[in-house]
Amino acid sequence: MTSKGRVTIREVAERAGVSMATVSRVLSGNHPVPASTGARVLRAARDLDYVANAHARALVGGGRRMVAVVLRQVTSPFYAQVAEGVEAEAAARGWLCLVGTTGGDPGRELEFVQLMREEGARLVILVGGVVEDDAYRERVAHYAQALASAGARLVLCGRPAPDPDIPALVVEFDNEAGARAITGHLLSAGHRRIVFLGGLPGNTALDARVAGYRAALAEHGLGPEAAHVVDCGLGRAAGHRAMTELLKAGGVPGPGDTATPETATSDTATRDAANPGTATPDTAPARFTAVFAGDDMVAAGALRAIADAGLRVPQDISVVGYNDIPLAEDFNPPLTTVRTPAEELGRAAVRIALRDPEHAAGAHHLLGTHIVVRDSVQPPPPGREDGGSTPV
Numbered sequence: 001m002t003s004k005g006r007v008t009i010r011e012v013a014e015r016a017g018v019s020m021a022t023v024s025r026v027l028s029g030n031h032p033v034p035a036s037t038g039a040r041v042l043r044a045a046r047d048l049d050y051v052a053n054a055h056a057r058a059l060v061g062g063g064r065r066m067v068a069v070v071l072r073q074v075t076s077p078f079y080a081q082v083a084e085g086v087e088a089e090a091a092a093r094g095w096l097c098l099v100g101t102t103g104g105d106p107g108r109e110l111e112f113v114q115l116m117r118e119e120g121a122r123l124v125i126l127v128g129g130v131v132e133d134d135a136y137r138e139r140v141a142h143y144a145q146a147l148a149s150a151g152a153r154l155v156l157c158g159r160p161a162p163d164p165d166i167p168a169l170v171v172e173f174d175n176e177a178g179a180r181a182i183t184g185h186l187l188s189a190g191h192r193r194i195v196f197l198g199g200l201p202g203n204t205a206l207d208a209r210v211a212g213y214r215a216a217l218a219e220h221g222l223g224p225e226a227a228h229v230v231d232c233g234l235g236r237a238a239g240h241r242a243m244t245e246l247l248k249a250g251g252v253p254g255p256g257d258t259a260t261p262e263t264a265t266s267d268t269a270t271r272d273a274a275n276p277g278t279a280t281p282d283t284a285p286a287r288f289t290a291v292f293a294g295d296d297m298v299a300a301g302a303l304r305a306i307a308d309a310g311l312r313v314p315q316d317i318s319v320v321g322y323n324d325i326p327l328a329e330d331f332n333p334p335l336t337t338v339r340t341p342a343e344e345l346g347r348a349a350v351r352i353a354l355r356d357p358e359h360a361a362g363a364h365h366l367l368g369t370h371i372v373v374r375d376s377v378q379p380p381p382p383g384r385e386d387g388g389s390t391p392v
Contacts, residue, residue, distance in 0.1 A: 007050045007149075015044035065095040067123040067350055068116040069157075072104050077325035078295070078342050082127050082157060085346025093354065095122075106139060113143050117150050125155040125349050129205025137162035144168040157349045159204055161364070170364045171349045175205050178338040178369035179212025180219075182320050183292055185336070185371055187220045190379040191290040191318060197242055197302060198294020199231040206234075206294055209322060213292055234294055239301025243291070247309045250287065289317060289380035296321035296328045299335055303376075307332075314378040324372050334374035341367045 013020045018041060026033055026041040033041075044050075069086045071079045083099050090097040098121070102108040109126070116124050124147055130136055144154040144166040154168040161170045186194050196213045200206045210229055217226050232242035293299035299321035306313055313319050313333055321328060324339035345367060352365055 007048045009050070012041065012044050012048055012050050015048060016041045065093075066098065066116075066119070066121045067095055067125065068098045068100065068112070068121045069125045069127060069346070070100050070102060070109060070112050071127050073101055074099065076297070077327065078323050078340070079127060081325075081342035082346040085343035085348075086125060086157075086350055087346075088343070089347040089350035093350070095350075106135070110139070110143075113147070117147055117152060120150075121152060123153050123155055123350065123353050125157050125346075126159065127157045127346075128159060129203045130159050131200075131202035132160070132162060132204050133202065140168070141166045153353055155349045155353050157345055164364075169349070169353050171345060171352060171367070172365075173340050173345060173367040173369055175208035175369075176212035176215070178322065178340065178371075179209040179292070180216045181212075181369070181371050182322070182336075182338050183213045183216035184219070185373070186290045186292065186318060186320060186377065187216060189290075189318065189377055192222065192226065193288040193380075194226075194228070194290045194292055195246065195288045196227070196229045196292045196294070197232065197239060197246075198234055198298040199229045200233045200294075201231060209294060228288070232298075234298055236297045236301040236304075239293060239298030240305045241301070242298075243302040243305035244308070246288075247305065247311075290377070291317060291319045293319060293321045296323045296325045296331075296335060296337055299328075299337070300331060303331060303335075314376050316381065318377040318380070320377060328372075329374060331376070333376050336374045336376045337372055338369050339372050340369050 009020050009023050013023045016023065016037075018037060022033060022037065023041050023045075026038045027045065067086060067090045069083050071083060074080055074083065087097040087099075098116070100108075100112040102112065113124055113126075124143070126140075126143075140154075140156070140162055147154050148167045154166075156168050156170045156172075158172050159170075160172065161168050183194065194213075194217070196210055198206065199210055213229075214224070214227050218224075230242050230246065232238045291299075291302055293302055299319055302319055303313055306317055306319070311317055319335070321335050321337035322340070323342065324337045328335040328337050348365065348367065352363070356363075
């Protein structure tokens with residue numbers, strides 16, 4: 001893809017040394033032309049990065065009112081809900097919706113965006129938090145300019161635009177405010193030793209949630225050393241593994257540390273070796289009283305690990321999540337979490353982009369979140385408000 005202005009059929013004809021009618025016949029494939037002529041036209045179109053004007057194709061019956069949504073995966077309940085919203089809004093307007101997954105591979109994302117550009121998709125929607133580095137900024141700017149040059153539009157759904165000047169619509173929800181609110185809920189219940197489980201440094205969504213968590217601690221008069229972030233990433237397996245290691249380690253890492261589950265276990269083993277007769281990782285007390293999971297699937301893994309350790313939620317440890325996936329109310333116990341407008345996020349991405357196409361590029365729309373209170377939080381056990389130990 002290039003980010004130059006739209007290449008016209010006249011330029012392709014001039015490069016190939018043929019008439020515009022011949023170019024049209026070759027590209028449409030509806031009329032026979034000599035093989036050498038066809039090859040010359042296709043080479044010129046490729047060299048110039050020519051993309052047929054989707055609006056012009058629609059006038060002759062060849063265009064499609066099509067929106068493409070690009071996700072990391074479809075097995076995640078959050079991504080599935082966003083895709084459902086895109087599909088529902090597109091269908092209501094008589095548009096087609098195509099869904100592609102990348103597995104987090106930038107190369108696959110590039111290929112999908114390029115294909116949708118060539119196929120004349122009017123909207124290409126990229127969904128979900130990312131690691132916002134220089135490569136990402138360059139890639140998104142490239143997508144936006146290239147799609148704009150082909151008469152299409154880029155929509156960033158649930159992720160920020162790296163540069164406010166690029167021609168992309170941004171529709172996201174307030175991750176930081178949601179995290180601040182759910183952390184405040186735990187603090188209001190009396191918890192002071194709260195672990196954030198599910199950090200992923202550089203990921204825009206999770207960084208915002210960590211920022212909200214830290215802000216809530218500060219608002220309640222707790223210093224920076226009160227924050228304990230475990231960088232284990234997302235997913236049920238990650239939550240189960242990290243929670244298991246924390247319980248074995250006997251609590252959280254040292255004050256102010258950001259740690260992986262492995263370093264927490266290693267630190268505990270070192271303390272035990274230096275102090276024979278103290279608790280081992282398998283029998284160490286849990287010094288934290290609450291867990292803020294980076295998303296509901298991390299919470300699901302944490303709940304399983306806590307139960308496997310013979311502890312109860314919320315009697316021994318309170319747990320909260322993020323996203324309010326459909327299964328969250330069926331967890332044991334039903335999960336207190338932050339409801340994110342996942343389906344509405346997808347609907348809004350389509351609705352806003354089509355409602356005001358001339359002004360959508362560069363616009364930023366922020367949706368709200370709210371807490372859903374269920375049964376996974378209660379005040380810490382007596383004597384543990386400030387992290388006193390309870391045997392595992």
